[in-house]
Amino acid sequence: MHRVAAVIVPPVLSFDVSIPLMVFNSVDRYDVRVCTARPGPVPTVGGPDIVVTDGLDAVEGADTVIAVGSGGEQAPAEVLDAFRTAAGGGARIASLCTGAFVLAQAGLLDGRRATTHWALAEDLATRFPAIDVQPGLLFVEDGGIFTSAGAAAAIDMCLHLVRVDHGAAVANAAARLAVVPPVRPGGQAQFIETPLPPERGLSLADTRAWALARLDRPLALADLAGHARMSVRTLTRRFHAETGQSPLQWLLHRRVDRARELLETTGLSMDQVAGRSGLGSADSLRKHMVARVGLTPTAYRASFTRR
Template sequence: MTPSPENGTHDGTRNGTHGGTARADGRGGRPHRVAVLARPGLLPVELGIVHRLFRTAESPGGAPLYEVVTCAVTPGELRTEADVTIGVSHGPQALAEADTVVVPAADGDYTRTDPRLEDGLAGALARVRPGTRIASICTGAFVLAAAGLLDGRRATTHWRSAGHFRSLFPAVRLDPDVLYTDEGDVLTSAGVAAGIDLCLHMIRSDHGAAVANDVARRSVVPPHREGGQAQFIRHPVPREQAGSTLRARTWAVQRLDQPVALRELAAREAMSVRTFTRRFRDEVGVSPGQWLAQQRLQRARQLLEESDLPVERVAADAGFGTAASLRQHFAAALGVSPSAYRATFRAPRDGFTPADAAGRGNG
């Protein structure tokens, strides 16, 4: 598998530009096949994340959108970093049949001293077909880097392993401050929870926000955290309710179609603008302006997928004001126009599929 420089670089916000309908149903009309590469010392929770989230994704008619298999370099009993073992029946051939390969963390990543890939693992990854999407969770990024898939590309891993990673793989543009990165066909994520974000991001890229949100609801996890959010937030839970920015955020989400000034948000919490901004970043991981733009973009995507509203009305209801402003934000964040996004991710109606809708787009 060879990296593709033309895919560009972004922080997990350009959803839907590298998956689209081509990835939606896998190859040959079957469900999209996800292979999880298990290694000795596997973190069981990360294996569970991939199976749970992808296997929960369904079409509007209830058909599974993905099939997930676990494979190993050598099939058989595999130890984990917990006090349990797992039986893996699939060998590396599963990687050759996959549309997406996910590499979770293993305890050996933390003690790796050789930047080269072990022969058996290198041979297994050589089976991955060109163009197959490959992603890592946590220190699974060490495997992708050792395979040369991250050279010259932006990537992330768990913040505690960032220094060790950088010393082994100086050719990788490591960003230890984000939840996940998306370089087209190669994606990386930080710790366990960021693996959830990355899987939802891939599902959203393939099938749109409505499907990803449904998967998130079933697993009772946040439906969307942008990749550029901070990995490590000092005060994720306010030490006292009086110091929270939750009321201001709730108020803002309820009026996205109206102008929202920073001073108004601060006033909702009886704080100065400076204190509010600092507290907001501590709690949410991004600035109030960045967060508000994310909420408006999410609202616009939902309206494009689930309503017949013209683009001008979507722009107004999401708080972008004009269709031109909406198009500008979509181009910057997602790399597509609102109409193209709707044609790709609109939920099927009256027997039409997203591909049918692409031929009927509204300009």
């Protein structure tokens, strides 16, 4: 049995506590123990207390030790010592969401790539400049230490650990039991880098609809301005006021959205997807998918196909 010790560090979300239990207990090859520095009732953020009966002795002899919680606050000294000892003894070390701060405080992330929830990534980088913080990734592995972003990304990382231990078939079976998608690559973006603002105006709604019906054709600023019956300068100003983007930025986002839809729902080749979405070629499709989504078209299709 592979022993997993999930070390709870308040403040913590009850959902985060459930993640290692849900994923690893779905595979009959793991022995999962939840522990904390001070056994007993542990407060959760916005929820009821949970009772943790095991102390840090559960970390001794564990094959994988996971930091869960902290909210970015200072962890108890005995917790940091437990992680240092586990890492020194060859245990696999991981963190869920803000658990990265625990590993950072223990000095285990110095000189390594790591991630955490995007909302706290800047704080992690500021407080621990020796860490190469990757704010847009789902999870990161560097030198046998794994860190993840929040919530669903933490599930992805735990499933990835199952895949590392027992292969894709076992990991996918665990994903099906948890009713979540198959393992997503850690390099996938957290999808928070370029959120689109809501469209606030209607004066160019007809022109936007016209452009959406012609994404597979070349469209220039002059074409959009001609349909709207206004100058390019006026079009650009109004477009930004209504969408928060320039006309060409908006058009590129819509083309990538169309490409994502085609990748999810069809078996078209990459060149065909690029052509129908107006991105030109498979190389161009790949470049824009990686820039916008953080995944190649092939990886995106493998993760999100609904066919």
